Amino acid sequence: MNKWLSFILLTSLCLPAYPQTMTNDPIVIVINAQNPIDKMTRSEVIDIFMGKYVAFANGDKAIAFDLNSEQDIKKRFYQALVGRSLASINAYWSRIRFSGRMRVSQQFSSSQEVANEIEGTKLAIGYIPKSLLTNKLKVVYELNE
Amino acid sequence: MNKSGLVTRLAIIIxxxxxxxxxxxxQVFxxxxxxxxxxxxxQEIVQLNTTVSATTSIASYLEDEELLKEVVNGLVSNSVVSSVGIKTKTLSIASTNHQIDDNSIEFQLFSPFEKDREVGSLLITPNIDHIQSRAEQISNDNVIxxxxxxxxxxxxxxxxxxVIITTPIIKIAKQLHQITPGTSARLDIPLHHHHSELGTLVSDINSVLIKTEQHIKDERMLRTEVEKLGKNFHMLFENSTSPIILTEPKxxxxxxxxxxxxxxxxxxxxxxxxxxxxLSELFLEPESLNNRVEIAFxxxxxxxxxxxxxPSESSEQPIWVQAIISSSISDDYKEHYQIxxxxxxxxxxxxxxxxxKANTDELTQLLNRRGSEQTxxxxxxxxTPFALIMMDLNKFKPINDIYGHDAGDEILIHIANxxxxxxxxxxxLSRWGGDEFVIILPNLxxxxxxxxxxxxxxxxxxxYFLxxxxxxxxxGCSMGAAFYPEDNQDLASLIACADKAMYYAKESHNNTFFCLYGQLLNEKKVE
Structure with missing residues (x-):
């Protein structure tokens, strides 16, 4: 009864997201400053974070950095990027795991940690509050919440 | 069962x-x-698509072949679906025997994360055989x-x-079939039909039967009377001693x-x-008959x-008939003559x-006075002009007196001869009476x-020798004559004239035996 299972799973993804509090600190998607990519489209960002591609447009392998706990910024990020709650995102990953696809992102406990890690990893990509930007990081996309 | 019987026909038609x-x-159904x-x-396919759209969307977005196959297999397993095909940018997954026809439905697939980003298309072909068989099943049920x-x-x-119509009608028909019109037999009104049209029909038929019976009775009586009358007439006609003939005008x-x-x-x-x-040929004088008939008609x-x-050659006596001829117009306007x-x-x-006998003098067999007057x-x-001579015998009375009446009669017969x-x-020639005779001489x-x-x-x-x-x-005799029409035109006067002339002759004694009335007048004038 695959059909019914997927039905239940997918309908749960469609649940409306909770309204988010607006902050003055926008979320930016950043990469290592040494990465040749300068700009990314929203779709490219989505493709990497939702597991469609594990590479940049130029073919370099991309390593997505995510947060491991349900922090506010993570909620805001997914809400702004794909319009889904974290539960929905988790359900998505659970769903596609049956087909053998694994979440490939590396998980960290804070945005600071993420920022630091990207500074040291050439092919990493992650999201951080704009306030954490350093010159070792390059903004490829800025989310409009 | 009667092939053209009401029930059979009804059953066949219905x-x-x-x-x-x-x-x-x-067929229509x-x-x-x-x-x-x-x-x-x-609609089911659309619903199916809606049901699987999240998965399809994800699978197409990820271009995950396994997931896509799963979706395809899932859809194909549905009985209304014949075949399924999914195309993404790089993949094309289809069920076995995938085919596209007029009924195929295509759905656009969008990324689950970006609603306007097309990531592929899903093509579902409905299972027409299944639909047909389902329709057939339904309509078969319906047929049953x-x-x-x-x-x-x-x-x-x-x-x-x-029960309600044919049986009573057949019963009525059978009954009616056995009824001879004119008898007292009547139809029975079928049970529970006293107030139905059949009841009315039977009542009407019965009243017709009653009328027919009355008519036939009347007619029979009339016929009997007519027959009797006819017989009587026939008897009257055939036994009539008088010939009766009916002819056409010709x-x-x-x-x-x-x-x-x-x-x-x-x-x-x-x-x-x-x-x-x-029948004019039968008459001796057909013209007079024709005249009489024409005048009368x-x-x-x-x-x-x-x-x-x-007259026929054999019979000597002529046959006289009184002929009565009447014309009548028959009912069909034909004229007939009844003779x-x-x-x-x-x-x-x-x-x-x-x-x-009446006009003849019995003794002399000459006309008597009546006969001569008629003539x-x-x-x-x-x-017709004529001369009338009145003659009286002389010296007759003495003979009668001396020798008797027989002798007188003998003399009279002799004179007549x-x-x-x-x-x-x-x-x-007529004997006027006694010893008087009247002689009439026409055209002299x-x-x-x-x-x-x-x-x-x-x-x-x-x-004469007795x-x-x-x-x-x-x-001897004395005679006087008068002429018609010269002397008088009235019979009695004429006779009187002749009489006068006769007496003149008788009284003159000088052997005068005859005198004309005209002469008598002249002589009187002379006197």
Whole structure:
């Protein structure tokens, strides 16, 4: 009864997201400053974070950095990027795991940690509050919440 | 069972109608059901797509072949789906025997994260065979339902028709078939039909039967009467001693009785179909008959008259008949003549005989006074000129006195014979009474009359021998003549004139035996 299972799973993804509090600190998607990519489209960002591609447009392998706990910024990020709650995102990953696809992102406990890690990893990509930007990081996309 | 019987016909028609209507409605219903099922299937497919859209969307977005296969297999496993195909930018997954036809439905697939980002398309072809078989199943069920319903309705209709309509009608028909119109037999009103149209029908038929019976009764009575009347008429007609003949105006005989044949036998004429109008060929003087008939018919009267029939060679006596001829118009506007002939020969003969007797002097067999008066009247009526001589015997009375009346009679007979011999055939001789005689001489001049008078005198003057008495006797005569129309035109006056002239002659004594009335007048004038 695959059909019914997927039905239940997918309908749960469609649940409306909770309204988010607006902050003055926008979320930016950043990469290592040494990465040749300068700009990314929203779709490219989505493709990497939702597991469609594990590479940049130029073919370099991309390593997505995510947060491991349900922090506010993570909620805001997914809400702004794909319009889904974290539960929905988790359900998505659970769903596609049956087909053998694994979440490939590396998980960290804070945005600071993420920022630091990207500074040291050439092919990493992650999201951080704009306030954490350093010159070792390059903004490829800025989310409009 | 009667093939053309009401029930059979009804059953055949209802069954046939039910079958036709059932067949047609099944066909239409199948078509409608099929289209409906197709529509339902398409809706089901749309619903299926909606159901799997999240998964399809994810699978297409990720271009995950395994996931896509899963979706395809899942969709294909549905009975309404024939085949499924999914195309993404790089992949093309399809179920086995994937095909695209007019009924195939295509759905655009969008990224689960970006609603306007197309990531592929899904093509689902409905399972037409399945839809058809489902439609067939439904309509088959329907056919059975209709068939059952139609059968029940048919049976009910036939049963009701048989019980309520046909059986009573057949009963009525059978009863009516056995009824002879004119008898007192009547139809029974079928049970529970006293207030239905059938009841009315039976009542009406019964009233017709009653009327028919009455009519037939009346007609029978009438016929009996007519037959009786006819027999009587026939008897009257056939036994009539008078010939009765019915002819057409041109003379063709339509009807005749035995008496007519007997009459023909008597006058020795063979029977023919036609003797001319009013049988005129049979009459001696057809013209007078025709005249009589024409005058009578012209005045719308019945023609009748006494006529003589053609004499036959064998019978000496002529047959006289009184013919009564009437014209009648039949109901079909044809004119007929009815001719009745009464044999009056005997009566005619008797009458003639009587007439003769009445007008004849028994002694001399000359005309008597009545007979001569009749003849004179005829002459006057026909304006025939004539001379009338009145003659009186002289010296007759003494003979009568001396030798008796027998001798007198003998003398009178002798005188009559003498006169008969002397006169012409056409002259009339009559005994006026006693010893008076009247002689009528038609169409003679005065001179001729005088000559006749002289001859008469000569013949009378001669003596007569009375054998009985052995005695010769002689008589003389005096005569006076008057002329019609010169002397008088009235019979009585004319006779008086002749009488006067006669007396003048008698009284003159000087051997004058004859005197003309005209002369008498002249002499008187002279005196």
């Amino acid at each position: 069954t046939f109608a039910a079958a036709v209507v059932g067949f047609l409605s099944t 199948y078509r409608i059901t099929y289209l409906h099922e197709l529509e339902i299937s398409k 339902a209709i068939a059952v319903q139609a059968s029940i309705v048919t049976l009910v209709v036939i049963f009701v028709s048989v 003379g063709d005989i339509l009807l005749y009785n035995q008496a007519f044949l007997k009459l023909l036998e008597r006058i020795n004429v063979p029977f023919k179909k036609n003797y001319g109008p009013y 012209g005045n719308s009267e019945i023609a009748s008259g006494e006529f003589k029939l053609q 009745t002939l009464h044999d009056i020969s005997k009566r005619k003969l008797q009458l003639e005989d009587l007439d003769l 004179l009247t005829k002459f006057i009526n026909s304006k 003498q006169l008969t011999v002397t006169l012409r055939r056409r002259d009339l 001049t005065q001179q001729e009359v005088v000559e006749v008078a002289i001859k008469i005198n000569e013949s009378i003057k001669q003596s 054998e009985k008495y052995n005695k010769e006797v002689s008589v």
